[in-house]
Amino acid sequence: MNQQPFWQRPFTWIFGVFIIFFIIAMIFTMHNERFYxxxxxxxxxxxxxxGESVEDDHHNKDIKYKQxxxxxxxxxxxxxxxxxxxxxxxxxxxxxxxxxxGDKVLLHTDDAAKSVxxxxxxxxxxxxxxxxxxxxxxxxxGKRVGLQSILSLILNTVAIIAAIALHSTNPHLNxxxxxxxAVIVSTVITLLLVTGWxxxxxxxxxxxxxxxxxxxxxxxxxxxxxxxEGLKFETLGFLTMPPKxxxxxxxxxxxxxxxxxxxxxxxxxxxxxxxRNPDISATRWALAGRNIGQDIMGTMTNIxxxxxxxxxxxxxxxxxxxxxxxxxSISMNWSLEISRAITxxxxxxxxxxxxxxxxxxxxxxxGVKR
Amino acid sequence: MSVTxxxxxxxxxxMIVFGGKKGLISFFTLFLNFIILLITVVIIMxxxxxxxxxxxxxxxxxxxxxxxxxxxxxxTKAAFISTIITTLLLVFAIYxxxxxxxxxxxxxEQQDETYVFSMNIGINMVQFMVFTTVLAVIAAVIDLxxxxxxxxxxxxxxxxxxxxxxxxxxxxxVGREILATSANTIYLAYFGGQLxxxxxxxxxxxxxxxxxxxxxxxxxxxxxxxxxxxxxLSIPITAWITAWLIKTTNKGNDQSHSSYME
Numbered sequence: 001m002n003q004q005p006f007w008q009r010p011f012t013w014i015f016g017v018f019i020i021f022f023i024i025a026m027i028f029t030m031h032n033e034r035f036y037x038x039x040x041x042x043x044x045x046x047x048x049x050x051g052e053s054v055e056d057d058h059h060n061k062d063i064k065y066k067q068x069x070x071x072x073x074x075x076x077x078x079x080x081x082x083x084x085x086x087x088x089x090x091x092x093x094x095x096x097x098x099x100x101x102g103d104k105v106l107l108h109t110d111d112a113a114k115s116v117x118x119x120x121x122x123x124x125x126x127x128x129x130x131x132x133x134x135x136x137x138x139x140x141x142g143k144r145v146g147l148q149s150i151l152s153l154i155l156n157t158v159a160i161i162a163a164i165a166l167h168s169t170n171p172h173l174n175x176x177x178x179x180x181x182a183v184i185v186s187t188v189i190t191l192l193l194v195t196g197w198x199x200x201x202x203x204x205x206x207x208x209x210x211x212x213x214x215x216x217x218x219x220x221x222x223x224x225x226x227x228x229e230g231l232k233f234e235t236l237g238f239l240t241m242p243p244k245x246x247x248x249x250x251x252x253x254x255x256x257x258x259x260x261x262x263x264x265x266x267x268x269x270x271x272x273x274x275x276r277n278p279d280i281s282a283t284r285w286a287l288a289g290r291n292i293g294q295d296i297m298g299t300m301t302n303i304x305x306x307x308x309x310x311x312x313x314x315x316x317x318x319x320x321x322x323x324x325x326x327x328x329s330i331s332m333n334w335s336l337e338i339s340r341a342i343t344x345x346x347x348x349x350x351x352x353x354x355x356x357x358x359x360x361x362x363x364x365x366x367g368v369k370r
Numbered sequence: 371m372s373v374t375x376x377x378x379x380x381x382x383x384x385m386i387v388f389g390g391k392k393g394l395i396s397f398f399t400l401f402l403n404f405i406i407l408l409i410t411v412v413i414i415m416x417x418x419x420x421x422x423x424x425x426x427x428x429x430x431x432x433x434x435x436x437x438x439x440x441x442x443x444x445x446t447k448a449a450f451i452s453t454i455i456t457t458l459l460l461v462f463a464i465y466x467x468x469x470x471x472x473x474x475x476x477x478x479e480q481q482d483e484t485y486v487f488s489m490n491i492g493i494n495m496v497q498f499m500v501f502t503t504v505l506a507v508i509a510a511v512i513d514l515x516x517x518x519x520x521x522x523x524x525x526x527x528x529x530x531x532x533x534x535x536x537x538x539x540x541x542x543x544v545g546r547e548i549l550a551t552s553a554n555t556i557y558l559a560y561f562g563g564q565l566x567x568x569x570x571x572x573x574x575x576x577x578x579x580x581x582x583x584x585x586x587x588x589x590x591x592x593x594x595x596x597x598x599x600x601x602x603l604s605i606p607i608t609a610w611i612t613a614w615l616i617k618t619t620n621k622g623n624d625q626s627h628s629s630y631m632e
Contacts, residue, residue, distance in 0.1 A: 146546075326408075
């Protein structure tokens with residue numbers, strides 16, 4: 001353990017510089033209106049009328065509030081002008097927001113600053129604060145590993161966003177092929193960063209990619225075999241391109257992390273067993289790998305299931321509240337999410353024997369070298 | 371047969387082939403988790419207080435995945451307490467972020483999909499978003515907690531004279547080893563799940579200033595960040611709780627053991 005007093009450790013200094021940097025960045029976002037092209041205003045006075053009960057066709061009760069704001073514009077050609085606007089919101093705030101005095105908002109204005117309405121709340125301070133909190137928590141807990149994790153997250157994002165950007169500038173390129181390339185790049189980068197450059201890393205890279213691609217291939221086969229029965233591609237939100245291609249790409253990205261996790265856990269667990277017990281028979285060794293795999297396949301699939309379902313919960317709730325049956329709401333909102341999670345699960349389970357097999361090959365190769 | 375049924379069947383067969391009895395249990399736990407979630411959402415839909423329902427949901431899910439899938443012992447008990455504490459801290463932080471940023475509910479860009487529905491549903495969407503954000507990470511927190519607490523306990527069994535600080539230190543080491551992969555798992559799962567939104571940003575032609583203030587982007591961004599924060603935060607919490615629990619529950623045993631030896 002480190003015996004230096006905490007203020008002499010280089011880590012404390014790096015951490016301190018990080019905190020100061022984020023505090024400065026946050027203060028900057030509180031006063032950065034002049035750098036925006038969009039008009040920004042601050043609510044200087046606010047009046048909310050008494051709520052008015054409303055009931056929709058499905059007997060859902062909500063309360064409607066009317067707000068009246070005086071907004072002072074902080075930048076652009078209408079700087080320092082004040083405008084009065086009306087705004088409505090519902091108590092549940094499903095698709096409306098309640099604003100308060102002091103809130104800064106992004107505005108839409110015409111040339112005379114007559115018809116003004118609020119586009120968005122100004123959220124950049126929150127974004128900076130949360131980014132800081134995220135980075136600091138990961139670095140504080142993980143130290144050097146924390147930095148590696150952040151680096152791999154950033155590089156993964158760059159790889160995926162680059163594939164999307166390439167596709168949107170050159171729509172003739174095959175989206176799925178671009179995503180496959182992004183997946184290969186981010187797998188190699190992540191595993192090199194996390195486990196370092198050894199022959200074992202090659203094992204985890206190969207088994208991750210095999211596990212991911214085989215499960216995606218299987219899914220494509222099943223979709224073709226059943227003509228995509230029961231999959232409501234049209235419910236995939238924000239669609240601007242062929243839904244099946246987008247869906248397969250999203251399944252691939254989504255299961256990649258879990259499959260990688262399984263490959264690493266099994267490979268390093270088996271390596272640890274071999275280190276402690278170098279004379280273990282190949283069969284016993286494979287069995288030990290299988291035991292590790294059995295312990296994690298359920299929980300890993302569950303991580304995917306909950307993560308996917310959480311994104312579609314608000315829409316699911318709206319369906320239920322609009323007097324749709326549970327089965328209809330599930331088929332409209334969750335058919336894609338559940339298929340996604342199951343495909344990820346298939347990838348996870350398939351990665352177990354693939355990794356074990358490749359570890360056996362690795363042992364043979366190592367034996368030959370020796 | 372529908373795609374989902376066929377995929378489910380393939381997963382079922384694969385889990386049994388490669389997982390045996392444990393695979394069968396895993397498959398049914400997965401199914402049980404889904405049913406618990408469905409019932410929870412229906413109860414919220416009927417108007418029950420969301421935070422209360424969420425508390426019961428978290429306790430049930432943690433209990434099912436720790437005590438039923440494994441068994442009731444010091445390891446799972448430590449993982450259970452750590453999961454609940456991490457989740458409580460998260461709920462507080464998520465609530466602050468969602469309410470200061472007005473991140474709840476649907477965005478203006480989603481109106482194409484939502485205009486056919488009545489949106490005055492009378493369910494507090496700030497609280498509901500806290501629930502969905504917790505849901506996205508709770509499985510990962512449970513997984514991490516048990517992965518840290520069980521080697522700590524095994525280490526204690528081989529070396530019972532380790533101090534609490536040494537136990538915490540070893541737990542932190544185990545946690546750090548899996549931090550990168552766990553953060554990656556939850557991150558890519560979220561990214562994959564919401565990939566269509568990222569396609570959209572390239573079609574919208576928003577300015578950078580508009581994107582980083584838009585509810586659409588900030589909602590996704592904050593959820594991803596909370597995934598990472600949850601994973602990182604659960605490591606020291608689990609290491610600390612496990613060491614504490616091992617030392618307090620086994621104190622009596624140690625003494626009786628030593629007096630017996632005398």
